[in-house]
Amino acid sequence: QVQLQQSGPGLVKPSQTLSLTCAISGDSVSSNSATWNWIRQSPSRGLEWLGRTYYRSKWYNDYAVSVRSRITFNPDTSKNQFSLQLNSVTLEDTAVYYCTRVSEGRGWFDPWGQGTLVTVSS
């Protein structure tokens, strides 16, 4: 059974960097049959897919246009986890952030991490 465990701070100051990590158990971040995704949820934006990282002989990252200039995903094979960094945050980046998996040949998200409420505030 695949499980995702998120960690990271719940409070970030404006203009600083939001960093979250998602630890994977029961699967591998370098699996050739999965992609590892970040989604956020806020009252104003609803559920918003931020992008994915995945390994197919080499590492690929796909980012949503809305955050492409500010976001980075980093897989860590030694710890079997992947991380999200979002730079230059504003109040609009306040949201619950989720990590989740998509299996090859599918497209739905399952399982999900527990979610992390990140508040951007000074």
Next chain:
Amino acid sequence: DIVMTQSPDSLAVSLGERATINCKSSQSVLYSSNHKNYLAWYQQKPGQPPKLLIYWASTRESGVPDRFSGSGSGTDFTLTISSLQAEDVTVYYCQQYYSTPYTFGQGTKLEIK
């Protein structure tokens, strides 16, 4: 981007009655080569991540009660709860996975009448 629009935004149904939630995509999510609709439904309870209910528009996830069913094709889809139970009162989302960026509907809040 494919825009997903759910209706209604909220719905009040009596316990034991049928609940129907609609989801419309701005373009077809039916993949012609395999005749599959790239559409999923989720249930989200407060403080929890979304839970997968239905994929391929009509395939129930393992462990999901059979009172939940999905239907539709192309651009118009429906999630039906045949007999509403108290534990079903929460928010439901559709999601397309036909193309990235993956997108979700705005959600439908189900309430007891």
